[in-house]
Amino acid sequence: MKTILIFCLIVGVFPLLASVSGHGIGSETLPPQMIGNYNSTIFLKSSPNTADENIKEKQISLTIYDVETDEHLHNMKIDFTVSKYGEILFSNDFRIDEGTFSIIFSPVEELTIDETLDKLFDTMTKFGVNQIIVNENTFSEGGLYDFDIIVKPVDSFEDDLQDPVHFKGSLSIPKKFNFEVESDYKISITTFYDIIDSFAFSSDSMKFSMPFVWSDENISQVSVIHEEIHIPKSMSSWITNDYDLKINDIFAADSLITVDDYSIDSERIIHVIIPQRFLPEFKNDLEQMTFEILPNLSTNLPLVSLTTNGEYNVNLSWKPNNLIWGTPIIFEIKIEDTFVPYKIVKQIPFHVSLIQNSKILFEKTIVGVKNIESEVNAFQFIFDESHEGSVKIVIENIASNKFAQTEFVFVVNAPILKFPITIPSQRTDGQEGNYDVALTWIPVDLPPDEESEFIFTIYEKNSKIPVYDAYYEFVLIKDGGGIFRNSGIAPAGGYFEDFVFTEEHAGTVLVKLDKINNSEEYAEISVNVVPEFGLMSILILGSGFVIVLVKPLMIKSRLFLK
Template sequence: MKPRIILLLTVIALITFYTQPSFGHGVGGETLPPVLIDGKNATLSLNINPPIFDSTTGEYEILIRLYDANTQEVIPHVTYLVELSKDGKQLLRERFHDDSSNLSIKVIPKNGPIKIQGNNFGELGWMKNTDLFPLKIEGPIFLSGGLYKFHIEILTVNADSNVLKNPVKYDASISLAQKTIHQVSYEKKNYDIGVMTYYDVIQDFEFDEPSRTITFSMPYEWSQKNIEQTNVIHQELHIPKTFPELLVTRYDGLVNGIPILEHAITIDDYTTDSRIVHVVLNQKELFSMVDSIQDKSKIDFTITPSKMEKFPLNAFTHNAIFQVGLSWEPTPIMPDQNTRFFVDITRYFAPKIQEDAKFDLVIKQRGSELYRKSVTGLIGAQEKTNYYDYTFSEKNLGPVIISIEGINGEKLSSVDYVIVVSPKETKKTFPIRIPSTTQDRTQGNYFVDLTWIPENLQPGETEFIFTIYDRNLQPVPKAEYDFTILQNGQALYKNSGMAQAGGSFEDVIFFESNKGPITLQIENINQSDESIEIPIMVTPEFPLGLSLVLGTLFAIVIILYHKTGQILRHPF
């Protein structure tokens, strides 16, 4: 079994653990709750194949099957009225019939009017000619990924003449997964970040360079009925392995400004060219958020590299025999200092019994081996029993592949990890000098020196200290201003003030519910149209699970008082 399949099965297992069995919106397919039809407990299954949108795909298939939920036997001679729509626009409304109830409709995506190939039997609808000449529809169906809604009515069952007096109606929504590519720039380098959505098309993708935060949204109806039909919301971020600043061991996530639990974000490094970050929200988590959601028409996703490490990194060997955990000390990994790597090996789904292990520890970068050594260790031992040391040099900055190869001589008992060697930390000093800009985004006539204490923004009190200068770097006395803090497009705080001697400060208290990116703005500087803006990150103080609880218990409290006097400057 392939490792990616194992990881996806693990994700599905987590979803199953946290939710009750249900029927709902599916990725490529859906099975609807049974309904009593002509004395049988009838269940309708609906599938689209292939389940992933690709503009080069020339043909899709819609499969509809009506069967007895008790015996699994198909119900014969079914006439279906099929209505298909997307984004509120009807794409198809036709009758179809199949004597075996296994209705197969080939779909050829093409702009233009709907054309159907098959035999039309009037009230019974369209049927295939023969097995060699199936039903085909040519038209503007499946021209893009996203959520497709089906309304299906059962008109006849068991015999062509057995017309139901009251047609049985089913409603289903099926997601045609779609991957989009978004180019971002970081430190003057361009990278392509992919987003695979398994629900509906994404919108408003943005990347904030200072905080390395990825945001995007997706249409979603936050209603009781819709959540009951949603088994899971699943999105994937595809991050290039050449983008070291995003290859962290843990990511923090927000949905519509609400922190999501740690288990909702998992890392998959099995692919050769990119890391996949899975974001999975199950039905229980969607229900826990719904009362706090203001905009009920969409989901806003925010993914940020966490300042906290998550160890060990767990992966399965290519033959799925072993699970291997990797961690290291100290963090981050920097050149010219010894790094101790811990390798924990257990047999997958087997009793935890200690046994000897031999394998190769390999360190690779840019296609070349930096280090290879045959080592020994223990399988099934306590964490951090097996450890190995290595020191990187300044030449090794950036992504590095750590491989555990050939455990006990099995070539496929191997696994790879992506780590990053970071540059040595350099001291930055406050204040941050920011030039003002006008409404048309040209440089203005002022500079603002900005400092905040403490330097690591966390829940609690923060003092923002700033001085307003003119172009000659002279403090501007009695300079009026509007001080604003924004998060997710909403103003957490806005206050007007005056810097008596050019300088002033604002005291703000943040809570755990404010964790994540914020934007600080100082506008209308000295009664002009000029302003400054800077993105900042509020990092967590409590574990993520506790922060979610606190976020629902406490409202955002911001305390402000305005002072004048000498500006303090602190190095960090």
């Protein structure tokens, strides 16, 4: 599944959500009923429909109108009750003269029972005919609220003319929940349905739940469920290119989970959006809806996005598929026209940049080609250890149009080492040599001020047999200069070298086995000396190579390079 949210979806989905009405949304149009001679309904709405903690007031608006003519019904008396989980939070009656009415609930520090229920007109201020302010904390908790509205047409506020008509509805008040994970990261969940009542987190799973009634009647009234999860982009273990979603322990369709990397620079937003038609798939006997989000480390390439102006479709892929630091990565960018009947191959310039934490790692203007299948729009970059984590690639100014741009976020991972590492030898002319060197080092993170041991075995490439009594020169190189050299004989093809790195050696160090078996061939690999704490989780696996250690058979001569 591709979870890079295309820009047009960002600007398209959320206005749609804002305008949707249904049970448990920020607005609801209640099923119509006859009020006198009119087939009428009530449109119920809460605003603002946001979880902004700085906005304290909530406005509940209702409109009574004829569904056939859209005309408002006048001179209505309503009994208006708000409850949550069966507990009545607010109840009073009002006169609606023009068919519309709104109540602004303004929180107060302390409430008494008298202020809350018994003396409405002592605790509210009238604003014109159709709006009042009530000093109530009714909606402070957020979540799903039930509304009972009894409508009576009247000539006067006191006199009832007909039997009352009873409407029932529900509105969700968005609520943001904050959770601290892994000691120094904060994850927030904004629920647009009901409150989050449980949360569990690990490096490979996030699980939370909320109340939900799985009756057919309730499902039929819910138009959409929307949960919004905010994750710091610095939390690299969770900034993957794909996520899997489970609802009530059932894997959900890929389309129900999308990612927004555009709205907030420092955060990734994961949207779980479940339209009504999907809800029956997850029905169970518990009055709960449980969500589980799992980072998916596999990446389906290419990633696809539209430019902000919708003019171009941009595909991004890279080789090798596993994006790790220390390895040359070739990025391939494919640009196509979107809304033209005939796609003409044409040369176009565009600018590409790699950005991490607002720092530009790489940028280049490429003169590429659009509407072509061959991989011509490519560039190479090698990430280093400091780049581990999420990186943003920005593709902009396509065809010199500043509005034609898009971006993707991907994750640079640490290499997973499998010991021993087989390094083919090379000749000084660059050709492949006649030997393989199997190399392991302990400890794997190579910290300073501790003894590190490099264990190696020299094999004849074709026969895979260890080369007995093989001469070698073991060399450590930092920033082009040698920091250690020792020559010796590997009695059974295998031997070891010890060295204590210092803080000055932190970073990349080249390990080189030179003059293999008295030839001009060598094998080399870059390793990282990691200060204080290791940055890699390394899986050490065995292989078909046998490392032979014969420490007592010789005396090593050591030469330290200054």
